[in-house]
Amino acid sequence: MDRRKFLKNTAIGTGALSLLGLGSVAQSCAVQRERSHVPSQGWVNEPARQIPVIGSVDVLVVGGGPAGVAAAVSAARCGVSVMLLERYACLGGLWTGGIVTPVLSTHGLHKNGSWTKCVYGFSNEICGRLFDLGMAFNPKDPSVDPEAAKYVMDLMMDENGVQVLYNCTASQVVMSGDRIDCVILECKSGRVAVRAKAVVDASGDGDIFSRTGDPFRVQKNDIGAMWRVGGIEESVKLGTKLPGKGVRLLHMKGETDQDGLDVFNISRLQQKHRKVMWERTQELRSREGCRNAFLLETPGQIGVRTTRVLEAMRTVTLEESMTGVRYDDAIGFSGGSATIPYKGRKITKKERPIWQIPYGAIVPQKTPNLLVAGRCFGFDEGLTWDAREIATCFVTGQAAGDAAALTVTRSNKAQDMDIAALQEILKKQNTLLEI
Ligand SMILES: Cc1cc2nc3c(=O)[nH]c(=O)nc-3n(C[C@H](O)[C@H](O)[C@H](O)COP(=O)(O)OP(=O)(O)OC[C@H]3O[C@@H](n4cnc5c(N)ncnc54)[C@H](O)[C@@H]3O)c2cc1C
Structure with missing residues (x-):
C-alpha cells in the first residue's frame, strides 16, 4: 500500500495526535489516528500523566468473544502467560452477550459433493463440552445455551491459567518504536496499563489496530x-x-x-x-x-456485524474462497452459513465450497507484535458473511493465539512467522489443515 493511500485510510485528525510520556517507558507514545465517529463540539487536550502498570504478560488478548477466548486458551497451551481483557462481565461476546447462539460455518461443500465438517480444533472442543452438558443442539450448526457457554468458558480460562479481567475496556496503546509496549485500559480501578510482549486484537472492532496506525477500512452493516x-x-x-x-x-x-x-x-x-x-x-x-x-x-x-476491517498482509477474497484456492500458510478452513450473492446468482450454504484461511489474513501490515482475530481480520466485502461467523472466529482466534505465543517464544515478528512451526502447533491442537 502506498503512503498516500495509507494516510487516507488512517485519517490523522486535527488535534487527535497525542503524545504521552509514561514513566520509565522512554520515547513511548500513544497514537490516535482515527477521526471520531461522532460529531465533535470542539477539542480538548488530554494532559499527560503517569498511570500504573498493573501487569506484565507474554500475550495480552483484547476482547473475550469467540475469537478472543480461542486465542487466549490456545496461547496459554503454548506455555506463555496470558491475560484477557473484556469490557463486559462475561465471555463469549456476541455468542453469549448478543445471544447469537448458533455456531455457523462449521460445514461446507466438499469436492466429493458431500456437506462436510471442516472446522475442528477449539471450535470442536468447546461445542463438544456443551453437548456433553446437554446444553447444545444440532451437531451441524450447534445452537447452545448462552449461560452454559459462559460457564464453560470461565472453566476453560481457569483450567489453562488465563488471567481474565472483566469490566475493562482497552482504550489506547503505548508504542515503543513500532511495537506495542503497553495497552491502556479503563476500569473501576481507574486508567491503568498492562505491558505485553504480544497482543491479539479480538475486540471485533479493531480497537487495537486502529490505535497502532495499521491500515484498515470501515465497513458499515x-x-x-x-x-x-x-x-x-x-x-x-x-x-x-x-x-x-x-x-x-x-x-x-x-x-x-x-x-x-x-x-x-x-x-x-x-x-x-x-x-x-x-x-x-x-x-x-x-x-x-x-x-x-x-x-x-x-x-x-x-x-454489530462489522465496523473496522483490517487491511492485512493478505486479504482473503470471496473469489478465492469460491474457487478453492489453497495457501502455503493455511491456518484452517471454514464453511458456509447463509445464501450469498456470487457472480449474479445466489449460492445457498449447501452449495458453498469449504474455503481456506491464510495466515497473512490475520497479520497487520505494520505492527510486529500484533495479531488480529475474529470479525475484523483481513477479508474482502464479498466474504463478509462467512468470514465473521462464530466457527470462523474460533479458527482465526486459535491461530492468532498460537502465533502470538510464537512471536514471544521465538522473538519473531508476526510478519515473519515460522509457518511450519505454527502449522505444527495447530495440527497438535486438532485443527484441520488439509481436506
Ligand atoms: C444479529 C447478529 C446475528 C448473528 N447470527 C449469527 C449466527 O447465527 N451464527 C454465527 O455463527 N454468527 C452469527 N453472527 C456473527 C457472530 O456472532 C460474530 O461475528 C462473532 O460473534 C464475532 O466474534 P468476535 O470474537 O470476533 O467478536 P465479538 O463476538 O463481538 O466479541 C468481541 C468481544 O470483545 C469485547 N470488546 C470489544 N472492544 C473491547 C475493548 N476495547 N476492550 C475490551 N473488550 C472489548 C466485547 O465486549 C466482546 O466480548 C451474528 C451477528 C449478529 C450481529
Missing part, C-alpha cells in the same frame, strides 16, 4: 438483535429451538448500513430494538401455542 422467548409450545414453528423447555431464539435483521462505532447510533438502536423485542413478544401471545410467551432475555451487546 446491518445492526440487529437476537433475543430469547420462553413459554412456546413444542409444536409451534418459531425461531430456533434452544435448550430449555419452550425456549426459542428470535432474530431481528435491524437497520441496514449502520455505523457501529457511533455511540449515539448504537445507543439509539439498543433502545429501539429492545422496544421492538418487547412488543413482538407481546404480539406472539395471540398466536396458537404461544399464549404463555414471555420475554426471557434481550441482548446486553447490540448486534
Whole structure:
C-alpha cells in the first residue's frame, strides 16, 4: 500500500495526535489516528500523566468473544502467560452477550459433493463440552445455551491459567518504536496499563489496530438483535429451538448500513430494538401455542456485524474462497452459513465450497507484535458473511493465539512467522489443515 493511500485510510485528525510520556517507558507514545465517529463540539487536550502498570504478560488478548477466548486458551497451551481483557462481565461476546447462539460455518461443500465438517480444533472442543452438558443442539450448526457457554468458558480460562479481567475496556496503546509496549485500559480501578510482549486484537472492532496506525477500512452493516422467548409450545414453528423447555431464539435483521462505532447510533438502536423485542413478544401471545410467551432475555451487546476491517498482509477474497484456492500458510478452513450473492446468482450454504484461511489474513501490515482475530481480520466485502461467523472466529482466534505465543517464544515478528512451526502447533491442537 502506498503512503498516500495509507494516510487516507488512517485519517490523522486535527488535534487527535497525542503524545504521552509514561514513566520509565522512554520515547513511548500513544497514537490516535482515527477521526471520531461522532460529531465533535470542539477539542480538548488530554494532559499527560503517569498511570500504573498493573501487569506484565507474554500475550495480552483484547476482547473475550469467540475469537478472543480461542486465542487466549490456545496461547496459554503454548506455555506463555496470558491475560484477557473484556469490557463486559462475561465471555463469549456476541455468542453469549448478543445471544447469537448458533455456531455457523462449521460445514461446507466438499469436492466429493458431500456437506462436510471442516472446522475442528477449539471450535470442536468447546461445542463438544456443551453437548456433553446437554446444553447444545444440532451437531451441524450447534445452537447452545448462552449461560452454559459462559460457564464453560470461565472453566476453560481457569483450567489453562488465563488471567481474565472483566469490566475493562482497552482504550489506547503505548508504542515503543513500532511495537506495542503497553495497552491502556479503563476500569473501576481507574486508567491503568498492562505491558505485553504480544497482543491479539479480538475486540471485533479493531480497537487495537486502529490505535497502532495499521491500515484498515470501515465497513458499515446491518445492526440487529437476537433475543430469547420462553413459554412456546413444542409444536409451534418459531425461531430456533434452544435448550430449555419452550425456549426459542428470535432474530431481528435491524437497520441496514449502520455505523457501529457511533455511540449515539448504537445507543439509539439498543433502545429501539429492545422496544421492538418487547412488543413482538407481546404480539406472539395471540398466536396458537404461544399464549404463555414471555420475554426471557434481550441482548446486553447490540448486534454489530462489522465496523473496522483490517487491511492485512493478505486479504482473503470471496473469489478465492469460491474457487478453492489453497495457501502455503493455511491456518484452517471454514464453511458456509447463509445464501450469498456470487457472480449474479445466489449460492445457498449447501452449495458453498469449504474455503481456506491464510495466515497473512490475520497479520497487520505494520505492527510486529500484533495479531488480529475474529470479525475484523483481513477479508474482502464479498466474504463478509462467512468470514465473521462464530466457527470462523474460533479458527482465526486459535491461530492468532498460537502465533502470538510464537512471536514471544521465538522473538519473531508476526510478519515473519515460522509457518511450519505454527502449522505444527495447530495440527497438535486438532485443527484441520488439509481436506
Ligand atoms: C444479529 C447478529 C446475528 C448473528 N447470527 C449469527 C449466527 O447465527 N451464527 C454465527 O455463527 N454468527 C452469527 N453472527 C456473527 C457472530 O456472532 C460474530 O461475528 C462473532 O460473534 C464475532 O466474534 P468476535 O470474537 O470476533 O467478536 P465479538 O463476538 O463481538 O466479541 C468481541 C468481544 O470483545 C469485547 N470488546 C470489544 N472492544 C473491547 C475493548 N476495547 N476492550 C475490551 N473488550 C472489548 C466485547 O465486549 C466482546 O466480548 C451474528 C451477528 C449478529 C450481529
